[in-house]
Amino acid sequence: MTHVSIQELTKVYPGADTPALDRLSLEIASGELTALLGPSGCGKTTTMKMIAGLLEPTSGDVRFDDRSILRDKPEHRGVVMVFQNYLLFPYMSVADNVGFGLKMRKTDPTEIKRRVSEMLDLVKLPDVGDRRPSALSGGQQQRIALARALIVQPEVLLLDEPLSNLDAHLRFEMRDLIRSLQQEMGITTIFVTHDQEEAVVLADRVALILDGQMKQYDRADAFYKRPVDEATARFFGGHNFIPGKSVGGTFDGPLGQLTLADGAVEGAGKLTFRPENVRVGQGDGNNLSARVADVIYLGTQTRLKLRVGETEIDAVVNPNEVEGFKPGDIVPIHLPPQTLWVIS
Amino acid sequence: MIGQDGLWTKTFRYITCLLLVTWLVLPLIPLAIWSVARGWFFPDILPRMWTLDAWRYALSDTSGVLDALWLTIGISLAATVLSILVGVPAGRALGMYKFKGKEVIELMILAPTIVPGIAVVLGVHTVFIYLGLTNTVHGVILVHLIPTLPYMTLVMAGIFSNYDPAFEAQARSLGASPLKTFWYVTLPAIMPGIIVGGLFAFLVSWSQYILTLLVGGGRVVTLPLLLFNFATSGRNDITGAIGMIYILPGILILTLTAKQLSGRSGAVGGFGRI
Numbered sequence: 239m240t241h242v243s244i245q246e247l248t249k250v251y252p253g254a255d256t257p258a259l260d261r262l263s264l265e266i267a268s269g270e271l272t273a274l275l276g277p278s279g280c281g282k283t284t285t286m287k288m289i290a291g292l293l294e295p296t297s298g299d300v301r302f303d304d305r306s307i308l309r310d311k312p313e314h315r316g317v318v319m320v321f322q323n324y325l326l327f328p329y330m331s332v333a334d335n336v337g338f339g340l341k342m343r344k345t346d347p348t349e350i351k352r353r354v355s356e357m358l359d360l361v362k363l364p365d366v367g368d369r370r371p372s373a374l375s376g377g378q379q380q381r382i383a384l385a386r387a388l389i390v391q392p393e394v395l396l397l398d399e400p401l402s403n404l405d406a407h408l409r410f411e412m413r414d415l416i417r418s419l420q421q422e423m424g425i426t427t428i429f430v431t432h433d434q435e436e437a438v439v440l441a442d443r444v445a446l447i448l449d450g451q452m453k454q455y456d457r458a459d460a461f462y463k464r465p466v467d468e469a470t471a472r473f474f475g476g477h478n479f480i481p482g483k484s485v486g487g488t489f490d491g492p493l494g495q496l497t498l499a500d501g502a503v504e505g506a507g508k509l510t511f512r513p514e515n516v517r518v519g520q521g522d523g524n525n526l527s528a529r530v531a532d533v534i535y536l537g538t539q540t541r542l543k544l545r546v547g548e549t550e551i552d553a554v555v556n557p558n559e560v561e562g563f564k565p566g567d568i569v570p571i572h573l574p575p576q577t578l579w580v581i582s
Numbered sequence: 583m584i585g586q587d588g589l590w591t592k593t594f595r596y597i598t599c600l601l602l603v604t605w606l607v608l609p610l611i612p613l614a615i616w617s618v619a620r621g622w623f624f625p626d627i628l629p630r631m632w633t634l635d636a637w638r639y640a641l642s643d644t645s646g647v648l649d650a651l652w653l654t655i656g657i658s659l660a661a662t663v664l665s666i667l668v669g670v671p672a673g674r675a676l677g678m679y680k681f682k683g684k685e686v687i688e689l690m691i692l693a694p695t696i697v698p699g700i701a702v703v704l705g706v707h708t709v710f711i712y713l714g715l716t717n718t719v720h721g722v723i724l725v726h727l728i729p730t731l732p733y734m735t736l737v738m739a740g741i742f743s744n745y746d747p748a749f750e751a752q753a754r755s756l757g758a759s760p761l762k763t764f765w766y767v768t769l770p771a772i773m774p775g776i777i778v779g780g781l782f783a784f785l786v787s788w789s790q791y792i793l794t795l796l797v798g799g800g801r802v803v804t805l806p807l808l809l810f811n812f813a814t815s816g817r818n819d820i821t822g823a824i825g826m827i828y829i830l831p832g833i834l835i836l837t838l839t840a841k842q843l844s845g846r847s848g849a850v851g852g853f854g855r856i
Contacts, residue, residue, distance in 0.1 A: 292751050312754040325752040329770040338766075342757040390757060 239268040240302050240316070240393040240426045242289075247298035249284050258284045260450040261298065266428065266443075268303075271420055273441035274430040275473075281450040282430040286396050289428065290319040302393055313342070316393035322402065324383040326371035332382055333358075333367035339390035357385040360419065377408045381415065388419060395420070397429035401436045413440050434461075434474055446470055462512060467581050471510050477552035478516075480509040484580045492549045497523045499576040507582045513541070515577035516553035518560060524573040533563050544571065610829070616822030636819035640827070647808060647824055654788060654804040657719065661726040661787040662780050665734040668727070669779060670772065673738020678747065691735050694728045702728060703796050710797055717799035725797045726790055730783035737782065741775035781835050788831060 244264040250257045259281035266272045274282040287293035289300055291312035299306050307315050318339070326335050334341075336357055337350040345353075358364050361381040371379060380403070387395060400416060401409045417440065420427050431437050437444045438458040445455040454466045465471035468479055482491025489496045489509050496509065528551065532543040540560050542553040553571070563569065616622065617636050619629035640647045675681075676688060694702065706725060707716065715721030749771070753763040791806045798804075805828050812821045 290751075290755050292754070312751075313757045313759055317755065319752070319755045321748055321752060323748075325746075325749050327749065327753075327767060327770075338753070338758075339756040342753075342759075342762060386756065 239424050241268045241304075242266040242394055242426055242428070243299075243301040243304070244285075244289075245299040245301065247285065247288060247300065248296045249281070249288060249293070250296045257281075257296070257450050259288075259447075262445075262447070262452050264445055264452070264455060266426060268426055269421075269424045271417065271427045271429075271440065271442045273437035273444045274428060274447060275434060275437040275444050276430075276432065276447035277473075278432050280447045282432075282447055283398065285447075286319065286398060286428070286430055289394070290317050290396055291315050292319075317396060318387040318390060318392040318394075319396040320383050320387045320398065320400065322398040322400075324371075324376075324379045326374075326379055326382060326386075328371055330371075331367065332363075332369050332371060332374070335371060335382060336367075336386045336389055338386060343390065353389055357389045360388075361385045361415065377404055377412065380404070380412065384416065384419070388423065388425070391423065392425060395425045395427040397427065399431050399433075399436075400429050401440065402431065402433060409436075410439075416440065446473060448473070463577075464579055465510065465581065468508060468510070471581070475513075476510055477513055478509075478511050480549060481507075482509055483507070484509075489578065489580060493526060493546055496573060496578065497575045498578050498580065503580045503582055505582065507580045509578060509580055511573055511578050513552040513554040515574065516542075516544075516551060516555070517572050517574065518542075518553075518555055518569060519572070520570050521572035521574065523575055524578075526571050526573070528569055528571050530563055530565050530567045530569060532565055533560065544569075613822045613825045616818045617820075617826055618822075619819060622818075636817075636823040640820055640823040645820070646803065647805075647827065650803050650805045650808045651827065653719070653802070654806075657723050657726065657794075657802075657804060658784050658787040660723045661730050662783045664723065664727055665730045665783040666776055666780055669731055669734030669738050669783075670776065672731075672735045673740075673775070673779075674742045676735065677739040677742025678745065691732050693732075695732050699729065699790075699792050703793050707796050716797055717801045719798075719802055722794050722798045722802045722804075725793045726787040728793070729790065730786045733782040733786060734779040737775050737779035738772065741772050745771060777839065781839055785832055785835065 242264070243266075244262055247259060247262045248257055249259045262281075262285060264272070274285055276282045284293065288295045291307075291310065295308065300308055302316065307317075326332075327338065330338070333351075333354050337354045340350045340353060354367065355364070358367055361384060363378055363381055363385075366374060366378065366382070371382065374382065380400070397416070401412055404412055416427075429440065438461075441458060443456065444458050444461060446453040446461065448469055453470045454461065456464075461470065461474045462476075465474065465476060468476075471479070480491050480493060482489055482493075483506050484490075484498065484504055486504075487498050487500070489498055491509060493509075526546050528544040528546045530542060531545050531550070534541040534543075535557065538557070539554050540557045542555060542560060542563070544551040544553055551571075615629065618632050618634060620631040620633040620635070622629035639645050672691075676684065676691075703725065706728070710716045710721055710725070715724060749767050750763050753767045754760070758766065789806060790804075791810065794802060794804050794807060798807075800807075805824070809821065809824045809828055812824060
């Protein structure tokens with residue numbers, strides 16, 4: 239169980255004007271599963287490589303249980319990284335791949351054999367030890383890569399886009415496997431991804447990094463309910479941003495006076511709410527009358543483009559609630575106060 | 583139409599093979615016959631008498647053939663090992679990284695395959711005299727690196743341009759030291775290149791004449807030098823016997839590595855640049 243502390247970690251590549259990663263600070267509790275989320279080129283892979291010792295930071299520190307590891311060589315850090323393309327050694331059997339880390343630690347061969355078969359059982363591939371990695375499917379290769387990393391019982395496990403290369407049905411299987419193994423072994427785990435869905439389903443906590451800057455570090459639901467700014471909300475699929483002023487629990491803007499829940503930010507700002515929190519029909523407070531601009535049927539959901547005065551509102555609703563709606567209709571909607579959020 | 587195309591392709595392939603065999607094997611036949619002939623004159627198709635005298639002489643101590651054989655093997659092996667030691671890191675740099683002046687360096691590496699050896703060796707000779715390397719075996723080994731290194735380096739550059747260094751990062755991350763990473767991860771990946779490049783280096787060194795003659799000063803007598811002596815002295819029978827011995831490694835190597843050399847292996851990719 240290792241507490242990971244990343245302090246003001248910065249990387250400026252030679253010849254670059256702006257840092258690839260700018261003063262990233264994160265406290266990751268021991269045994270926690272944290273996602274570094276951001277679009278490609280945002281600095282998340284740079285962060286992973288610096289933790290793994292494959293890249294030298296420009297400044298800042300990485301501490302495991304309050305001990306700086308930056309001077310340790312990659313092989314002595316207690317960190318194992320699982321790359322996105324698995325990188326199973328093609329010249330070795332699957333069993334030799336899994337046992338590689340133990341062999342490097344000069345573990346007794348019979349002990350290696352025992353633990354390899356134990357590990358293959360854990361990732362539910364007990365019979366593939368003698369095969370070549372190329373004979374396995376992508377999902378199987380990933381499980382072997384995971385087994386190869388976990389067998390050395392690292393203090394910290396780093397995963398690069400662990401679900402990205404998998405089909406939809408394999409993703410959930412893999413998600414459950416990663417979570418259960420990680421919880422069971424209590425390994426502090428950090429993974430990077432560009433896919434917010436991947437971050438949300440897998441991580442305890444998510445750190446959103448945009449352009450080398452950390453925007454928000456929080457539990458996954460907070461990014462939907464309480465995003466720190468517009469860019470963060472947009473990254474998580476937020477669409478509605480309405481300028482105005484928040485005074486004493488009321489938001490004054492183009493939609494008129496809207497009631498806010500307790501604890502809203504005071505002063506000038508933007509009102510934001512999730513498309514899925516817009517309700518059709520009358521409700522308690524914040525009732526509005528909207529004109530339907532477009533109805534987009536998505537199968538399990540329907541997307542409504544609405545207009546209140548000149549203000550556009552995006553709504554995602556249950557298809558049954560809006561049967562028969564067509565562009566030009568005037569419909570009642572309401573915005574529940576607890577779903578409104580003001581960003582400054 | 584398709585059948586006709588197939589026929590044309592087949593015929594073409596047949597003719598090409600026939601030409602290659604004619605070109606490569608036919609010249610060797612008289613050599614083989616000479617080595618066992620006693621008197622073979624125009625217009626006879628085959629010699630009148632057969633004898634193993636030339637072979638007996640070639641394999642005796644007095645001819646110096648066996649000494650030359652061992653020396654040539656030693657020099658070629660040493661040149662091969664040195665070529666590998668220099669060519670692998672050089673090929674890695676050329677195949678994997680972009681850097682300033684890379685094109686110039688590539689051209690300079692290729693130069694010995696374009697510029698005639700005799701033009702180079704006169705300058706090298708002066709330097710070697712100054713360094714006291716002339717008339718010595720290690721001087722000859724060193725000068726053989728001039729023609730062997732381009733082959734080794736280019737083969738390795740081809741290998742490394744298809745090589746993913748992330749495998750090394752992965753090995754380090756799993757607890758392997760740099761040395762173990764090289765041994766368990768890098769070496770198996772580049773082995774086909776080392777084998778093919780090494781064989782080329784060996785054969786190129788094996789066939790050196792001018793460089794050996796000038797730098798060795800006639801004191802380092804390798805097989806091609808000996809062969810040349812007998813060939814110019816008109817002893818066709820002994821020339822034939824030594825010639826047979828001389829081409830042996832080439833044939834052995836070709837047979838053993840036919841698979842590596844056929845286009846399927848990535849090891850020959852680097853030759854696209856020659």
